[in-house]
Each structure stands twice: as C-alpha cells, then as structure tokens.
Amino acid sequence: MSSRVPRAAYLGAVVALAVASGAPRAFAGPTSTDRATHANLPAVGSGVYHGARKAGVTAASVQIGTDPAGDATRSLDGVNASCGDLRSSSIDFSAGAITAHASMATNCDPATDGGWVHGATQLVWLIDTNNDQFIDDALRYYTDGRVTAEVVKISTGERLCSAATSFAPDAGYAASFDPSCIGAPRSFRYATEMRYDSDLAHSPSSDVVTLDLAPDDNLYAGPITRRGYFMFGQDGHSYHFGADAKDHGGLTTRPNLPVVGAALSPSGSGYWEVATDGGIFAFGDASFFGSTGAIHLNRPIVGMASTPSGKGYWLVASDGGIFAYGDAVFYGSTGAIHLNRPIVGMASTPSGKGYWLVASDGGIFAYGDAVFYGSTGAMHLNQPIVGMASTPSGKGYWFVASDGGIFAYGDAAFYGSTGAIHLNKPIVGMASSPSGKGYWFVASDGGVFNYGDAAFDGTPGAIMLFSQPIVAIGAL
Ligand SMILES: [Ca+2]
Ligand SMILES: [Ca+2]
Numbered sequence: 001m002s003s004r005v006p007r008a009a010y011l012g013a014v015v016a017l018a019v020a021s022g023a024p025r026a027f028a029g030p031t032s033t034d035r036a037t038h039a040n041l042p043a044v045g046s047g048v049y050h051g052a053r054k055a056g057v058t059a060a061s062v063q064i065g066t067d068p069a070g071d072a073t074r075s076l077d078g079v080n081a082s083c084g085d086l087r088s089s090s091i092d093f094s095a096g097a098i099t100a101h102a103s104m105a106t107n108c109d110p111a112t113d114g115g116w117v118h119g120a121t122q123l124v125w126l127i128d129t130n131n132d133q134f135i136d137d138a139l140r141y142y143t144d145g146r147v148t149a150e151v152v153k154i155s156t157g158e159r160l161c162s163a164a165t166s167f168a169p170d171a172g173y174a175a176s177f178d179p180s181c182i183g184a185p186r187s188f189r190y191a192t193e194m195r196y197d198s199d200l201a202h203s204p205s206s207d208v209v210t211l212d213l214a215p216d217d218n219l220y221a222g223p224i225t226r227r228g229y230f231m232f233g234q235d236g237h238s239y240h241f242g243a244d245a246k247d248h249g250g251l252t253t254r255p256n257l258p259v260v261g262a263a264l265s266p267s268g269s270g271y272w273e274v275a276t277d278g279g280i281f282a283f284g285d286a287s288f289f290g291s292t293g294a295i296h297l298n299r300p301i302v303g304m305a306s307t308p309s310g311k312g313y314w315l316v317a318s319d320g321g322i323f324a325y326g327d328a329v330f331y332g333s334t335g336a337i338h339l340n341r342p343i344v345g346m347a348s349t350p351s352g353k354g355y356w357l358v359a360s361d362g363g364i365f366a367y368g369d370a371v372f373y374g375s376t377g378a379m380h381l382n383q384p385i386v387g388m389a390s391t392p393s394g395k396g397y398w399f400v401a402s403d404g405g406i407f408a409y410g411d412a413a414f415y416g417s418t419g420a421i422h423l424n425k426p427i428v429g430m431a432s433s434p435s436g437k438g439y440w441f442v443a444s445d446g447g448v449f450n451y452g453d454a455a456f457d458g459t460p461g462a463i464m465l466f467s468q469p470i471v472a473i474g475a476l
Contacts, residue, residue: 064089064192064214064221069105072212074198079210083108083115084196086212088172091125091190093224095244095268095476098179100125100139102192103172110147110167117143119197120207123173126154128189128220129182130350131392131435137182139163141175149175151182183308184266186392186476187434189222191215225434226476228457231442232262235468236273236281239446242457244268244476248284255279261303261345264474266310271474276300278315278323289313289326297321303345303387308352318342320357320365331355331368339363345429347390347397360384362399362407373397373410381405389432389439400441402426404449415439415452431475444469 065088072085085105092099102123110116123141128134137160141149149163161181166174179185192214199208215221228242236251236259248270251259257275264271270284278292278301289312292301299319306313312326320334320343331354334343341361348355354368362376362385373396376385383403390397396410404418404427415438418427425445431454432439438452446460460470 061091061093061224062222063091063224064190067212067214067216071216072105072194072196072210074208074210079198081115081196081198081210082106083113084121084194084198084210084212086192086194086214089125089192089214089221091224093179093188093226093244095226095246096178097176098182099174099176100190100192101172101174102141102194104194107167107169107172109169110141110143110173115197119199120195120209121197122195124193124195125175126191126193127182128222129185131187131189131223133189133220139175139177141165141173149177151177180267184268184310187223187225189220190224191218191220223435226268227455229431229440229473229475230262230264230271231446231460231470232259232271232273232472232474233460233468234258234260234471236275237468238262238271238273238283239460239470241459242455242476245457246284248286250283251281255281258471260301260471262472262474263304263306263313264476266306266308268476270310272304272306272313273472274301274304274315276302278317280313280315286310287326289328291315291325292323299342302343305346305348305355307348308350314346314348314355316343316346316357318344320359322355322357327352329353329368331370333357333367334365341384344385345387347388349390350392350394356388356390356397358385358388358399360386364397364399369394371395371410373412375409376407383426386427387429389430391432392434392436398430398432398439400427400430402428404441406430406439406441411436413437413452415454416449417451418449425469428470429472431473433475440473440475442470442473444471446470448473 067086082105089102115121125139126135127137129136135154147165149165151160163175163177194212195209198210226244228245231239235254238250240247257277259273261274265286270286272286273281280291282288299317301315302318304315307328312328314328315323322333324330341359343357344360346357349370354370356370357365364375366372383401385399386402388399391412396412398412399407406417408414425443427441428444430441433454438454440454441449450456
C-alpha cells in the first residue's frame with residue numbers, strides 16, 4: 001500500500017458518497033518560471049535594501065477563506081444541510097501551535113446536536129506537511145462520547161497526538177495542537193472537508209452524510225507559514241523580527257571567541273550559536289548535545305546545521321571537518337582532502353540523512369542522501385561564497401556571495417540578487433523562506449535583502465548593533 005495519498009484518492013476511498021468533481025489535482029500555488037542555474041543577475045522587483053527604511057513586501061499565509069453556501073449536499077437526494085455547509089476555514093500557525101478553524105452556515109453544537117452526537121459527523125483538516133500535493137496527516141474533529149480532536153497519520157491511521165477543541169455558535173469549530181506532532185514543518189498546505197450526518201430523521205444509525213469540501217475543485221490552500229527571522233551577532237547577541245519569531249535570549253557578555261554561525265530549532269522556539277572554537281550556546285528549547293570547545297581544532301568552526309528533530313546538530317570547520325552531536329550522524333567530510341578554498345557553510349537535507357558543504361569558491365561537497373546539483377567550483381567568482389540554503393524538497397540549493405550574487409541549482413529558483421548593486425557591507429549569510437519561493441540575505445551591518453515570498457520584518461538598526469557585526473540569519 002502506498003504511503004503517498006493524493007487528495008482525490010483519499011476522498012474516493014474513504015468518502016464513498018462524495019460527489020467529488022473528479023478533476024485532476026491541480027497545484028494551488030504559483031508556478032515558477034524564472035529559474036536560473038547561474039543567476040548572478042541584477043535585482044528584479046522586490047529586492048530592496050532594508051538597511052534603514054522599510055518597504056512593502058509582505059508574504060501572507062494563503063488561507064481557504066470562504067466557501068460557497070448551499071454546496072453541502074447528499075448524493076442520494078440533493079438535500080442540503082446547513083449544519084454541514086462549510087462557509088469558512090483557516091489555520092493559524094505560530095511557533096508554538098497549529099490552530100485550525102472552520103465555520104458552517106449553521107454552527108451546530110457538537111456536544112448536543114443529533115447529527116454530531118449520534119451520527120457519522122466529522123470535520124477534517126487534511127494536511128500536506130511537505131507540499132508534495134499528497135496528504136500526510138489529518139486533524140479530525142468529531143464526537144465519540146465527548147467532543148474530540150486528534151491528528152492521525154493518513155498512511156497508517158496511527159494517532160499522532162490529541163488536539164484541544166473549542167466551539168462557539170458564532171465562531172464555529174477550532175482545534176489546536178503542537179506542531180511537533182506533524183514533524184514541525186516550516187510550511188504546509190491543507191484542505192478542509194465536512195461530513196455531516198443529515199439522515200437522522202430516517203435512521204439515526206445511518207451514515208448518510210452531506211459532504212462539503214474547501215477549497216472546492218480538489219485544491220489545497222497554502223502554504224501556511226510562520227512569520228519572522230532571527231539574526232545573530234559576532235558577540236552572541238540575537239535579534240528577532242516578525243510576529244512569530246520570539247526572543248529566546250542571547251549572550252549578554254562577550255564570548256572569548258567570536259560567534260560565527262547559528263541554527264534555529266525546528267520548532268522555531270529556540271536556537272544555537274556556535275563560536276570559532278566550536279563552543280555551543282543554546283537558547284529557548286534548543287538543547288546542548290556537545291561541542292568541540294574543549295578539544296584542539298586544526299581549523300576554526302565556520303557553520304552549523306540542526307537535524308530535523310532538533311535533537312542534534314553538526315558543526316563544520318573551515319577544512320570541512322564535521323562534528324556530529326545528538327542524533328546527527330556523520331556521513332563524511334573533507335577533513336582528509338586538500339581543499340583549494342575553505343568551507344564556509346553547510347545545509348542539511350530534509351531527512352537529516354545527509355548534508356552539503358560549500359567552499360568559498362562555490363565548490364560543493366554532498367554526503368549521505370544529499371545530491372550534487374551543480375557548483376561554481378569551475379567558474380571565476382568576483383567575490384567569495386559566504387553561505388548556502390537548501391530548498392524544502394532538498395532537491396536544490398542556493399549559494400550567496402559576499403556581493404549578494406546568488407547561484408541557484410536543482411529546484412531552487414532565482415528570485416533576485418544584489419549582484420549589480422554596490423553594498424556598503426558584505427553579505428554574510430542567507431536563509432530560504434518556508435515555502436522555498438524566496439530568500440533573505442543579511443549583510444554584516446544587519447541590512448536585509450528579501451526576495452520572492454520572503455517578507456521584510458525589520459533590521460537591528462545601527463543603535464542595537466553596538467558595532468558588532470551580524471554573522472548569521474535564520475528564518476522560521
Ligand atoms: Ca459550503
Ligand atoms: Ca465547498
């Protein structure tokens with residue numbers, strides 16, 4: 001049995017009464033046409049330097065919004081049930097919770113309404129956690145002696161976690177759960193279906209239901225994302241921007257050696273900073289799993305990456321030496337080969353079963369399940385590569401140079417660069433947007449360039465920086 005369940009197949013198998021449109025699944029999001037494999041090109045459109053001023057790129061989670069009235073009908077006789085007629089649905093995603101809402105034409109109390117209490121009524125938010133257009137998990141809201149909500153894994157039926165429920169006649173139904181229940185994704189898509197047992201007058205035990213879907217036409221809404229990013233200074237200060245990026249602290253006294261890299265906890269509720277000696281500073285829900293702080297390193301640490309679980313991390317040195325802690329596994333390193341140029345950054349694959357290392361000349365080294373999609377290793381670069389990020393699929397990556405030139409490979413698309421703009425301060429790092437349809441660059445003075453659907457949410461500003469350069473950016 002396949003563990004990948006397209007939405008149409010799921011509806012067909014489970015909801016035999018559904019009169020689905022039968023249309024092939026269409027991808028709800030925009031399609032990218034501007035891919036460039038070598039894209040050291042001038043900025044196009046949305047890339048605006050945010051050193052001092054703010055400008056108007058705003059990315060928003062794409063919600064279902066409203067659904068038509070009167071389309072919750074039984075297949076047998078066309079009877080419409082207002083208690084099952086979806087009128088709106090949305091999901092809020094914050095660093096701590098995923099909260100789904102739905103409202104019907106008439107919000108019938110699940111604790112007392114006959115269709116809820118005695119029937120086969122079920123409200124379900126179908127969640128595609130990795131944006132591959134296949135349903136992964138389902139948030140079910142139903143009555144089983146009491147009003148209940150839970151998240152189940154579609155492929156196995158396994159119950160992943162419970163969800164807290166609420167109901168109000170005006171607002172409708174809501175259910176909330178911890179994002180770690182579905183693997184703490186950075187973004188996801190969803191659809192909503194309401195099955196209402198509308199046949200009580202004829203047979204209380206009947207499973208004759210009306211069905212309403214939103215969006216209609218077998219589409220998904222999304223991506224649903226959190227909003228915000230963090231910056232990290234060489235002195236270990238942290239800076240947070242955007243509604244869902246909360247302050248989890250930072251170093252308040254200067255470390256012995258400079259901070260050179262950072263990684264966010266997958267939950268978005270913490271982060272690690274790493275210094276050149278491999279000393280680790282953990283904040284929020286990020287835990288300490290070990291460091292090279294007490295051993296002699298041939299070369300300084302230059303970057304780090306978290307595992308998908310957040311229960312481990314890798315540190316990488318400028319000679320490509322890899323140090324794995326917690327549930328991070330060692331898959332190989334360049335520590336024993338001679339590099340023309342130093343390693344400057346790394347990124348892990350979505351599975352956590354591999355990683356890429358990037359050198360300052362754009363040479364790429366892929367280990368484990370990380371695939372090589374191209375490099376600038378054979379080209380002459382005007383400025384060195386300083387950072388990289390992988391796409392959500394793990395089937396592509398970007399490099400950024402200190403002049404803001406961007407190089408996109410695999411399924412990574414080009415959304416703009418600062419390659420043709422004179423920068424006051426060099427770019428020092430990059431982060432991809434949760435959907436992978438955009439990215440941020442950060443300069444050593446904290447200036448931000450945002451492209452695609454990566455939204456601008458602020459910069460540290462000259463006063464906050466205390467003349468300590470920014471060394472890394474991390475995005476929710
Ligand atoms: Ca409807
Ligand atoms: Ca509908």
